[in-house]
Amino acid sequence: MSFRLTWNFAKMVVRRYRMVLAFGLTLVLIIAIFCGRGTGNEEEEKRWAKQAEDSAIQAEIRKALDPLEERLGDIERQTIKKYPDVKYLPEMARKRILITGGAGFVGSHLTDQLMMDGHEVTVVDNYFTGRKRNVEHWIGHPNFELINHDVVEPLLIEVDQIYHLACPASPPHYMYNPIKTIKTSSLGTLNMLGLAKRTHARLLLASTSEVYGDPEEHPQKEEYWGHVNPIGPRACYDEGKRVAETMCYAYEKQEKVEVRVARIFNTFGPRMHMNDGRVVSNFILQTLQNQDITIYGTGKQSRSFQYVSDLVDGLIALMNSNVSSPVNIGNPDEHSIMEFAELIRERIGGTSKIINVKAAEDDPQRRKPDITKAKQLLRWEPRVPLDIGLGKTIDYFQRELTLANQQKKEQRSIQL
Numbered sequence: 001m002s003f004r005l006t007w008n009f010a011k012m013v014v015r016r017y018r019m020v021l022a023f024g025l026t027l028v029l030i031i032a033i034f035c036g037r038g039t040g041n042e043e044e045e046k047r048w049a050k051q052a053e054d055s056a057i058q059a060e061i062r063k064a065l066d067p068l069e070e071r072l073g074d075i076e077r078q079t080i081k082k083y084p085d086v087k088y089l090p091e092m093a094r095k096r097i098l099i100t101g102g103a104g105f106v107g108s109h110l111t112d113q114l115m116m117d118g119h120e121v122t123v124v125d126n127y128f129t130g131r132k133r134n135v136e137h138w139i140g141h142p143n144f145e146l147i148n149h150d151v152v153e154p155l156l157i158e159v160d161q162i163y164h165l166a167c168p169a170s171p172p173h174y175m176y177n178p179i180k181t182i183k184t185s186s187l188g189t190l191n192m193l194g195l196a197k198r199t200h201a202r203l204l205l206a207s208t209s210e211v212y213g214d215p216e217e218h219p220q221k222e223e224y225w226g227h228v229n230p231i232g233p234r235a236c237y238d239e240g241k242r243v244a245e246t247m248c249y250a251y252e253k254q255e256k257v258e259v260r261v262a263r264i265f266n267t268f269g270p271r272m273h274m275n276d277g278r279v280v281s282n283f284i285l286q287t288l289q290n291q292d293i294t295i296y297g298t299g300k301q302s303r304s305f306q307y308v309s310d311l312v313d314g315l316i317a318l319m320n321s322n323v324s325s326p327v328n329i330g331n332p333d334e335h336s337i338m339e340f341a342e343l344i345r346e347r348i349g350g351t352s353k354i355i356n357v358k359a360a361e362d363d364p365q366r367r368k369p370d371i372t373k374a375k376q377l378l379r380w381e382p383r384v385p386l387d388i389g390l391g392k393t394i395d396y397f398q399r400e401l402t403l404a405n406q407q408k409k410e411q412r413s414i415q416l
Contacts, residue, residue, distance in 0.1 A: 185240025265330025
């Protein structure tokens, strides 16, 4: 009986003081080790010192790396979240689509729509008027590829559809280097048609209402042959697009290439180049800066303006249709240039005055599309009202101006 009590008492002591006992045993072992090392084993002592030093260095490195790894994780999470929602398409429905000039004003909006529709999109641009920032929100997405390339040089990739938009479209840009403009429209189109032939892809040419020149028919139907000055300052663009159309139908007839031709009328919206010299960008920029609004000529000449999202819908509808003849894509809502200037000034406010300057050479006097063909064959017509489209465009220009002014201030402060 006494033995049992003694045993139980011993177990109780061990349980209660086991941490103390463990610590004591550990201390004894450490003392023993150090005592053993004190016998003159200098090599062992150095090894232990080196290990302790390495452990300290590793701890410092880990301490420095932990915040960096956490920051990288945040960046990766932000990268994953930044892409707009993309529809899932099965392999059979997903197309490999090439957009030349895809970093430009219209091309970048077309890129957005086709990406969100779930297709694999390759953008080709030489950044003459396009900007990488227009499509940077897709960089890194598995369905997106961006290639810095000039279409006057051949391109060897595999595609199912080609949207050929590459060419400067505003007068200051295409007049800056007229020979380059002609080469882009002719050689660039020739290269893209060759690619379409090799890959059995369908090609859509982004042509223009400028093929009608200064029209003698109003509104302009697709059957109208146009009234173009072949040697005027705008001829590099006008005739370049006319020969591009000719090439398309030559390839269709001779090589059985599927082609679509969109004759695009005046288009506006966010991502327009701020200094492209077109009516909308000029008027908005001048009004926001309280500068004089300059009208070339009397202001009685007319234009029809469509919002960029309507154009994108029309291009996609045409590409996926069975219509191979040219189709007008534009808004038949016609306004005089003077009316448009007054509308923008009223919308923005400010102190800008409207002034008239010398008319531009070969400037078309009237421009209005007949979109009967698009309505009947594509079931397409513009949907965005002018007022709503202008509001979005003005907001975009205001943000761009604010950002530009902030950058100027920062540069001045650095210089000082």
